[in-house]
Amino acid sequence: xxxxxxxxxxxxxxxxxxxxxxxxxxxxxxxxxxxxxxxxxxxxxxxxxxxxxxxxxxxxxxxxxxxxxxxxxxxxxxxxxxxxxxxxxxxxxxxxxxxxxxxxxxxxxxxxxxxxxxxxxxxxxxxxxxxxxxxxxxxxxxxxxxxxxxxxxxxxxxxxxxxxxxxxxxxxxxxxxxxxxxxxxxxxxxxxxxxxxxxxxxxxxxxxxxxxxxxxxxxxxxxxxxxxxxxxxxxxxxxxxxxxxxxxxxxxx
Amino acid sequence: xxxxxxxxxxxxxxxxxxxxxxxxxxxxxxxxxxxxxxxxxxxxxxxxxxxxxxxxxxxxxxxxxxxxxxxxxxxxxxxxxxxxxxxxxxxxxxxxxxxxxxxxxxxxxxxxxxxxxxxxxxxxxxxxxxxxxxxxxxxxxxxxxxxxxxxxxxxxxxxxxxxxxxxxxxxxxxxxxxxxxxxxxxxxxxxxxxxxxxxxxxxxxxxxxxxxxxxxxxxxxxxxxxxxxxxxxxxxxxxxxxxxxx
Ligand SMILES: Nc1ncnc2c1ncn2[C@@H]1O[C@H](COP(=O)(O)OP(=O)(O)OP(=O)(O)O)[C@@H](O)[C@H]1O
Ligand SMILES: [Mg+2]
Numbered sequence: 327x328x329x330x331x332x333x334x335x336x337x338x339x340x341x342x343x344x345x346x347x348x349x350x351x352x353x354x355x356x357x358x359x360x361x362x363x364x365x366x367x368x369x370x371x372x373x374x375x376x377x378x379x380x381x382x383x384x385x386x387x388x389x390x391x392x393x394x395x396x397x398x399x400x401x402x403x404x405x406x407x408x409x410x411x412x413x414x415x416x417x418x419x420x421x422x423x424x425x426x427x428x429x430x431x432x433x434x435x436x437x438x439x440x441x442x443x444x445x446x447x448x449x450x451x452x453x454x455x456x457x458x459x460x461x462x463x464x465x466x467x468x469x470x471x472x473x474x475x476x477x478x479x480x481x482x483x484x485x486x487x488x489x490x491x492x493x494x495x496x497x498x499x500x501x502x503x504x505x506x507x508x509x510x511x512x513x514x515x516x517x518x519x520x521x522x523x524x525x526x527x528x529x530x531x532x533x534x535x536x537x538x539x540x541x542x543x544x545x546x547x548x549x550x551x552x553x554x555x556x557x558x559x560x561x562x563x564x565x566x567x568x569x570x571x572x573x574x575x576x577x578x579x
Numbered sequence: 580x581x582x583x584x585x586x587x588x589x590x591x592x593x594x595x596x597x598x599x600x601x602x603x604x605x606x607x608x609x610x611x612x613x614x615x616x617x618x619x620x621x622x623x624x625x626x627x628x629x630x631x632x633x634x635x636x637x638x639x640x641x642x643x644x645x646x647x648x649x650x651x652x653x654x655x656x657x658x659x660x661x662x663x664x665x666x667x668x669x670x671x672x673x674x675x676x677x678x679x680x681x682x683x684x685x686x687x688x689x690x691x692x693x694x695x696x697x698x699x700x701x702x703x704x705x706x707x708x709x710x711x712x713x714x715x716x717x718x719x720x721x722x723x724x725x726x727x728x729x730x731x732x733x734x735x736x737x738x739x740x741x742x743x744x745x746x747x748x749x750x751x752x753x754x755x756x757x758x759x760x761x762x763x764x765x766x767x768x769x770x771x772x773x774x775x776x777x778x779x780x781x782x783x784x785x786x787x788x789x790x791x792x793x794x795x796x797x798x799x800x801x802x803x804x805x806x807x808x809x810x811x812x813x814x815x816x817x818x819x820x821x822x823x824x825x
Contacts, residue, residue, distance in 0.1 A: 474670075476666060476668055476670040477670060477672065479633050479664075479666070479670065480664075480666065480670035480671075480672070480729075480732075481672075482632075482633065482659050483631055483633070483659055483660070483662070483663065483664035483733070484659075484660055484683065484684030484688060484732060484733070484735075484736055485659050485660025485661075485684050485687075485688030485689065485736060486683070486684065486687055486688055487688075490687050490688070494683055494687060495672055495683075498674050499672075499673065499674050
């Protein structure tokens, strides 16, 4: 599927360039100075998109582990907390959650006497991280469960407590099953970061929206926007495949 | 009774509706060796796993060295590591070298320095007769060697008693004796041991008490001479005649 999208969109671009009808590729034609300025404007959102995604993913990786560990414990209340968190967070659509965090959370903070303004940057990161953590928690869960029960039993019989068992015995073995899906999950964050545009974050999608308003060339500009995401995601998935190969190679030693 | 190392009185356990252990009484004095045998599914593993708290029992009491084993996690934490356990499937940590398998418990649970833990590890590796495999990964060893590493890993915690759950059942026949030899030696040095096994040669050599279990009950229980020479129950006779034929 991915293999098809790139040639197809290139075809679309070329077709547009050659015909003169309703197409207006000049808005993003690098050969004209206006087009080049527009392209630079659009691409300049890339930094924010990447930064938001990387920070949100980093938080989600830690948060997901914190959520996942109680789910593996022998205590049923801890397991219940884990299930409620995962099911609850997973069922909230991203956009409402973003609105709630950006517009609602500051009010909660204020009523608690905490004066923390939430700007679009952190609003987007908090929302993406929390939303994604439910998924990373599940990735940890399946990775941990893939390690045979005998391993944690053996760890217990040599006196290791729960945290030590996880840290020294289970997670080091689970990591090769966890890392590739975690990296894959990063693609989800990159795509979902587009929602940050609606709270005014100057990232790829926001830039495209703003240019569409001034140039009124939605087809050409959104086509370039999609290509931008496509390139980003293709680079990440190439990284994931490299990681998977490395992890798989380790396993065979 | 007061100085028994391991004492089970009226222990019962259920898995849901299934009554796995029925009124198990067992008293193991310090330095005693008990061999448990019985058909598959009779509850042998479950008895052993209740003693080191891998499973909880629902009724009855278990005392280890005079302390009652309750289902609260604090007593669990203090007990595990004092009772060594050897599993049928070895359960070595595959991502750690042999040496790191052995030093993990002493360093993390006992707070030994790396140097002290390694010295102890090498000592016990020598005792299980694989002094020169310390830096290999578990996968690079034969089954018999892996099981001996597992025994050494338990011994590194300097346990007061050792439990063995069919330690040789997963081994190729030619490797069984190398593991049993190590266990006999351990027995002769005075370790308190409970061994689930069908190796009757080993049992005759080291056991102070023989226990035969069937359907969650201890059906027959006594010194090896009487147990092998003159089993009282038909079930035990049948079982013994079956396994002694092999
Ligand atoms: N977690 C569990 N849940 C439900 N039933 C279980 C569980 N573990 C064991 N059992 C059942 O309890 C019974 C006793 O099991 P146990 O493993 O103690 O038998 P065993 O004597 O060690 O048998 P084997 O020689 O096959 O190892 C079996 O019928 C088994 O199916
Ligand atoms: Mg068993």
